[in-house]
Amino acid sequence: MILHRKMIPLVTSKHLRETMRASQYLITTKKDSPADAEVISHKLMLRAGMIRKVASGLYSWMPLGLRVFRKVESIVREEMDRSGALEMLMPVVQPADLWAESGRWGQFGPELLRIKDRHDREFCLGPTHEEVITDIIRNEISSYKQLPANFYQIQTKFRDERRPRFGVMRTREFCMKDAYSFHSNAASLQETYDIMHATYSTIFERAGLIFRAVLADTGSIGGSHSHEFHVLAESGEDAIVFSSEGDYAANIEKAAALAPEGAAPSPQLELTEIATPGVHTIADLCQFLDVEPAETLKSLIISAEDDSGKTQLYGLMLRGDHELNEVKAQEVLGLTSKISFATEKQIKEALKCSPGSIGPTNLGLPLVVDSSAAVLSDFACGANHDGYHFTGANWQRDTGDYMVADIRNVVAGDASPDGRGILEIKRGIEVGHIFQLGTKYSEAMNATVLDENGKQQFMSMGCYGIGVSRIVAAAIEQNNDENGIIWPESIAPFQVAIVPINMHKSDSVKQTCETLYTQLTESGYEVLFMDEAKARLGGMLADVELIGIPHRIVVGDRGLEAGTLEYRHRRDSENQHIALNDIVNFIKEHAFKNS
């Protein structure tokens, strides 16, 4: 790009680009969506010309898309400011030393993009900013009197995702609002946490999203108490769980499965080994024995590093119809490192049999039994002997010592942990996450203040994230039809579109449009004027609908002869005829004004 070296002598308004005229804008809509787009928001964002891919997980925001992005950003900024948080801006590139201090340089894994500068010093691209902010605050704040304090930024993050997907929904480079609060006591942290909870709710409401706050696992960020904010959508990557009667809502990672009441019935059958050639899965076994999955036992072998860094295998036992919850299992086993399924090779070496024939009898590994599986009796399971299974297996009589715990994912229909109704499962897109970190980072990085008694104490911390770019995609997932996007008014790139018919032939159409454009613009609306002289009606309407502009005014000679214009909301299927003199007031009554 060449910068103009000469001063431009005089710029009159006539020469300024009128950026809301289609003829001066860049509208790059497409009929076909690129073959690699899978979810609706990705397809529509590409078709509407909002974003363009640069590489996997890296997107450019085109002028149209950026307008929406900025709207979301403004809502987030306004509400954060209103909450009392202070905006600042930290660097994307962060020194390795800080990450070494918190211990995360080693923990974070390949998601952290590590780079070296010309002096061979190590840095990373910031995936989050706990280290940087804690470093700043430990130097800047030294008294409890300066607390609580909450700082935020809206900034580009980089996470080298193993699998970027769904367009702007899961990218490697993305925009996040991240906030970090500091406190001298737990009550103060809880107070700010509650304020952030309320602030987030306001933000997502203002953005026109249907969302739910749910209990969440804290993951690699660490900390204790945590909520996620999910936009409800079929394409969501997370399963979220609701109580049918009460307020309980949680991510499935976190949702507790209540232990069944009572103990396992006494054994009735003898333990019998039977040949089960070709039976490897629960489905195979059920068909072979003609039993239900809930009468069988699913045996999983997982592999994890213990505290000394040694790889250890564990046997996890679930009812045949249940699925392992890895977060719970990791917690139950008291492991700090992530667990993974043992490979076929590991299993064969340790157990001398294949994954399809494992069972709890004489397994020789630490055993955790899910509480639903622990009340089974006379069940079918693998015999730890290739090609054989047991029937009539029973706990204690046929197994060694084991631990009983909740290690499964809840399923729809389970009793709600709050005792009110049953659980339902829906899909959600995580757009926000708030955590109470406690003193995890302040202890690691020695961030202290003096308290009332002049004693040093570690600050408590909270952190609060919102995926700004992800909100744009989530809004589309929730608001679209076969013709394209239907923007919530508060984040629409333009509120109103003016579509002329045969403007190049009709002075009255042209004049009416120009006047209307000026009036609406001066009234504070963002108006997209489809002013290209020879554009065809069909194409313009298709574009306006694809782009998702909420209010559309069509101006044609036919209407003008009767003194009317045609108005249609993006969600309507019929036109309304509005008198020419009333149209500005009509828009004022019906359209959202951005400023």
Place this chain on the structure above:
RNA sequence: CGGGGCGUAGCGCAGCCUGGUAGCGCACUACACUGGGGGUGUAGUGGUCGCAGGUUCAAAUCCUGCCGUCCCGACCA
């Protein structure tokens, strides 16, 4: 990282099996007609067929390796 698919014009695709001329639709340019829901016609622009080797007189096509990319599984705003 494991499993699978795909790389041919800006986008969507055909051609590959059976080696020999690179093709279609959309978009784009020009002109004409048309003009109330992606119109019609004529004439055009645009591709080292992902990259590198190999086989062959000859490779988009066959072989090998690499790269990119997407989807499905384990992570996260």
